């Protein structure tokens with residue numbers, strides 16, 4: 163469903179992604195773990211061309227794009243197959259919650275306004291914010307903003323939704339409910355790639371866990387394998403930094 | 414103190430001066446309308462980093478921002494004919510009324526100042542807004558039109574308002590190249606009557622009223638556009 167091959171990306175002399183390949187099946191939830199600066203965000207951003215990788219190949223659904231040959235149309239097509247949930251929400255500040263969700267439907271996908279409004283209202287209800295439709299982002303709490311951010315991505319019904327640390331800007335007491343919501347997205351059967359530091363969440367929902375460090379995929383496997391029987395030393399060291407329940411891997 | 418100031422003369426001169434304010438307002442209007450157009454064009458050049466044009470705008474803007482309005486006015490008034498006439502075979506120093514030189518100077522000046530305001534406003538919209546637009550599948554142009562531009566307008570409004578008032582103040586300089594505006598008229602009333610103070614007091618009052626009115630207007634529009642303050646039903 164989603165396949166990336168040999169993605170490379172440098173910022174100046176800093177090689178951030180060093181030949182990253184990845185395969186995601188339809189409906190799968192893939193969690194990416196890794197220390198700060200390991201290239202997780204850059205990888206997600208390269209997937210929908212917020213950042214243009216230097217080389218490699220990306221396939222989403224029936225759309226295959228070789229980075230070097232990617233034209234405007236290719237990039238737009240790929241973007242319209244992906245949704246993105248940002249760490250700091252990035253809601254359109256000049257639009258209400260409802261309009262935030264409608265914008266992509268109406269402007270990008272040419273969905274008639276009335277239908278878009280219905281979809282947006284439905285989705286807003288689904289994330290538990292039907293009473294906040296006319297609120298502007300500045301009038302919403304961080305948790306509420308991220309709900310809208312998730313609704314905005316879900317409403318577009320993309321082939322894959324990319325989450326970049328969706329809870330790390332939130333107050334700790336709000337993290338749980340947003341993770342619950344993301345689980346709810348997963349149960350819809352939407353393909354998802356989630357960058358997070360929430361280990362329990364990763365264990366619960368991931369079909370596959372990927373550990374990245376220094377711009378490479380160090381290890382990948384089922385959550386059980388990565389958390390209980392990591393093979394690589396770097397994975398072990400990384401996991402040891404988190405408070406891990408007794409029954410999980412420990413040194 | 415003698416007879417330096419009299420309220421009677423103030424009242425008497427008021428209607429004689431008022432009509433000449435039109436000249437200043439005309440300069441303000443031209444400077445704003447065509448200054449905005451030129452400012453947007455320059456902003457486009459700067460955003461797209463169009464080669465050669467971009468370098469020209471850099472020099473042009475630093476010149477316009479780095480020299481006093483009075484100097485620009487005189488340079489255009491004396492310099493433009495020297496530059497244009499030999500090329501086009503015209504004689505604009507005679508054919509053009511002074512106010513055309515005033516328009517030219519103010520439009521060129523405003524193009525530079527407004528482009529700085531517009532460019533700064535666009536850059537002032539957080540980049541996450543642009544990325545969010547792309548992420549929902551909009552093109553760059555759609556994102557600019559629907560998301561970035563409205564926010565940039567909001568950001569640009571206060572400096573635009575100050576600039577607008579500033580242009581009006583600067584428009585009081587046009588009499589030095591022979592435009593009979595409110596300042597020119599005040600001066601001539603002064604020489605005719607031997608009393609200058611009242612006319613300048615009137616000018617000052619008019620400028621204060623205009624400035625306060627314009628500030629209030631921009632403040633009002635700014636509040637209307639303030640997404641954070643919009644009341645929710």
Ligand SMILES: Nc1ncnc2c1ncn2[C@@H]1O[C@H](COP(=O)(O)OP(=O)(O)O)[C@@H](O)[C@H]1O
Pocket residue numbers: 173176178196197198199200201202203204205
């Ligand atoms: N726009 C950019 N310009 C220059 N360097 C960048 C840019 N974005 C990311 N980097 C660098 O790339 C590396 C990986 O960053 P990132 O992908 O954000 O890592 P992670 O999300 O895993 O913390 C870091 O060293 C970071 O400084």
Ligand SMILES: [Mg+2]
Pocket residue numbers: 202203204327
């Ligand atoms: Mg990151």
